[in-house]
Amino acid sequence: xxxxxDVQTGAPRTAESEGVTGRGQLETFLAxxxxxxxLPEAQRDAIRSELHAHIVERARDLMIVGHGEDTAVRTAIExxxxxxxxxxxxxxxxxxxxxRLAMNLSLVGLGLGALGLGAxxxxxxxxxxxxxxxxxxxxxxxxxxVSTFASLLLDVVSSARMP
Amino acid sequence: MPDSRGRDVLKQSSELLVLSVLADEPQYxxxxxxxxxxxxxxxxxxxxxxxxxxxxxxxGQGLLKSTWETVQAERxxxxxxxxxRKWYRLSAKGRRRLGxxxxxxxxxxxxxxSFIPSLxxxxxx
Numbered sequence: 001x002x003x004x005x006d007v008q009t010g011a012p013r014t015a016e017s018e019g020v021t022g023r024g025q026l027e028t029f030l031a032x033x034x035x036x037x038x039l040p041e042a043q044r045d046a047i048r049s050e051l052h053a054h055i056v057e058r059a060r061d062l063m064i065v066g067h068g069e070d071t072a073v074r075t076a077i078e079x080x081x082x083x084x085x086x087x088x089x090x091x092x093x094x095x096x097x098x099x100r101l102a103m104n105l106s107l108v109g110l111g112l113g114a115l116g117l118g119a120x121x122x123x124x125x126x127x128x129x130x131x132x133x134x135x136x137x138x139x140x141x142x143x144x145x146v147s148t149f150a151s152l153l154l155d156v157v158s159s160a161r162m163p
Numbered sequence: 164m165p166d167s168r169g170r171d172v173l174k175q176s177s178e179l180l181v182l183s184v185l186a187d188e189p190q191y192x193x194x195x196x197x198x199x200x201x202x203x204x205x206x207x208x209x210x211x212x213x214x215x216x217x218x219x220x221x222x223g224q225g226l227l228k229s230t231w232e233t234v235q236a237e238r239x240x241x242x243x244x245x246x247x248r249k250w251y252r253l254s255a256k257g258r259r260r261l262g263x264x265x266x267x268x269x270x271x272x273x274x275x276x277s278f279i280p281s282l283x284x285x286x287x288x
Contacts, residue, residue, distance in 0.1 A: 047215075049246075049247040050247070051211075054215075057193050079212070081212030089212070090215065092216070093219040093223065
């Protein structure tokens with residue numbers, strides 16, 4: 001492998017003198033971004049793959065117009081902005097539908113509970129108190145079931161996989 | 164730095180840009196950035212830090228659908244090996260949203276147009 005020379009000193013460029021290589025920068029950036037993403041692994045991997053492709057293609061275009069590989073990769077990464085901010089925006093974009101889904105399911109659960117309680121309260125006789133208590137327990141079970149179903153559904157939503 | 168209303172306008176414009184670009188054919192993120200720059204003759208630069216979170220949010224809202232393509236490695240292209248490209252296309256919901264946004268934009272434009280002659284008149288007088 002040909003050794004590159006430093007432009008100013010003419011000395012062979014080492015890892016120390018030229019800093020991290022383009023590929024090294026790319027891997028470091030993607031690792032830091034993935035670490036900062038508070039998302040399930042499948043979503044982190046998908047984002048990592050997508051941005052990897054973006055950086056490689058952008059760097060290639062920059063190299064076509066005369067940039068060196070290291071500079072091109074560094075520029076492509078810098079154009080993505082501050083890593084923590086990018087991770088925050090991406091994570092927020094993924095949390096949005098999950099939060100909305102959870103809210104909708106909670107509202108459905110509350111609505112069912114209110115309907116059930118209303119129906120039980122309409123029964124007039126005191127003699128059916130045990131039946132009424134059983135119905136309350138049943139309603140609590142239904143609410144618990146809705147909650148469990150909501151969390152399962154959230155797991156399914158968050159495990160969207162790449163083909 | 165734009166205020167919150169300015170950010171809202173930029174955000175809404177970015178969504179309209181993405182919907183419009185994808186109305187013609189499926190695209191991947193970097194291609195969307197290049198196409199927006201080309202169509203606007205460089206006047207609009209959609210940054211990747213804004214675009215990718217926006218694409219993911221729109222996909223979560225059901226406006227976009229996506230598929231993955233494994234990019235074939237070129238000769239001496241170690242970076243390209245096994246690279247995956249994510250293609251986005253408009254869903255039916257996204258196409259309806261585009262129609263709504265275009266209608267709203269035209270209504271707003273027509274409204275503003277009605278003020279422009281009077282402003283010009285005041286300037287001339």
